[in-house]
Amino acid sequence: MSQDDVHHLIIGRKPVQELLHTAPEKIETIYLQNRPGRDLHAIIDLCRTLHIKFKRLPADKLHHIFPGNHQGVIARIMSKGFCTLDEVITSSLASPFPLVLALDQVQDPGNLGTLCRTLFALGGGGIIVPKNRSAFPGPAASRASAGALEKIPMAQVTNLSRALETCARAGVPIYGAGLGKDAASLFAARLVLPAVLVLGNEEKGIRPGVLKRCDHLLTIPMAGTFDSLNVAQAGAMIMGQFLRTRHAQKG
Template identity: 50%
Template sequence: MKRKAQKIKMLEKNMTDKTDQDQDFWTIGRKPVQEILFAKPEQVDLVYIQNDVRSRALERIVDICKSQKVRFRMVSAGELQRIHSGNHQGALARIFQPGFTNMGAVLEQVTKAPLPLVLALDQVQDPGNLGTLARTMVALGGAGMILPKNRTAFPGTVAAKAGAGALNKLPIAHVTNLARSLDYCREQGFTVYGCAVDAEGENMFRMIPAYPSILVLGNEDKGIRPNVLKRCDHKIFIPMPGIMQSLNVAQAGAIALGMFAKTRDEMA
């Protein structure tokens, strides 16, 4: 349990922007945080609130987070200062990048994109993988990405660096429940493909995909969650005849996306 807690703590540390260079990702101060929670709650990823200060303003922020269904975390003064050294007054809101939108807007992009495919990431937690996959999607003409709000890498500076600007060019939607979102996608005529970590299902090099498509990639360690995998119309895998029998999610995603792009080009 102790090792697991340490691993989770390190993940949270890596997912948190720690320097003042990341000003675009933060709203700081009690009043500014309240204002963005009221005006644009969908743009707020997570609110940090100092837990050792008695303040009606901070209590109000907690109430707003609950009513707007925005995640918040109570932290010590030292932890808050480590996250951001500005004059935060006990309140910080971590903000999504400008390219984020709702799922409907992402799905609409399939009518315009060269590759009518949306990439859904199921709790991918490494921001470098997130950025690399976004870059691959932009390069191949993909329509957009869907990310769950919880337990997902934050698209901050690490992801932005790996993406080389792709995060600003690709429509990305955050959803509360990925499984239900995939149900909705299927109702809208999308075929959902889940990229499995084992050799079960269909060999992706031999299949002919249907479009528009959703490609689901799973967590770096656990793969796609069972409840999400149930929503996939097809379970596909990458054949690996070589001595290496594993790929990280960014590598697997690049291969799968390349396969979809190739078959789409052949069908055109």
């Protein structure tokens, strides 16, 4: 375990209980030893009340997360603070490259970090991620982002479809990346900014309910035998095309 990983763990019953009472929004997951005693029931009750994700693990797996005296409870905390959705929208509208990425259950921290790095390098506005089944914005994502994760505004939302609806009400068009008969070639589509770009899960793509919120669907034409790219690669290509359009509009 790296030193960075340890810095994102809260160890022991009392420290975790204190965190649940004072800053539950900082908690990504709480790990509890299987068959906890009565002294851990209060933590489980708080997790359920506050809708904090928790997992019960056997002792050896808990020891793998932290090999010291953990008292049967470990909390993993976020490496960055989250903004509100309104703050991300406002930041995007004022940014040099007014594009927001909405990541629909992208689960690989490396992909999250790489997308953050690309968007930040291009001057992008921010990122929206759903609360559940998304990559943990911790040390692995931070390393892949080369520090961009801590600098770019990110909103964590309970319902991504509703968040996209909020963006649409603000007058921001929604583009989705994927396949299908309604998808337009990235290189032929009319791209406008400000915009939101939705990128889907590494295996399943964009969920149907989220896809319904997209005004336009974009696809990258493939000449080889593969029918898709890694989500970070595809995201970089689409962001590059948006940037090209941005410069053409200014010119």
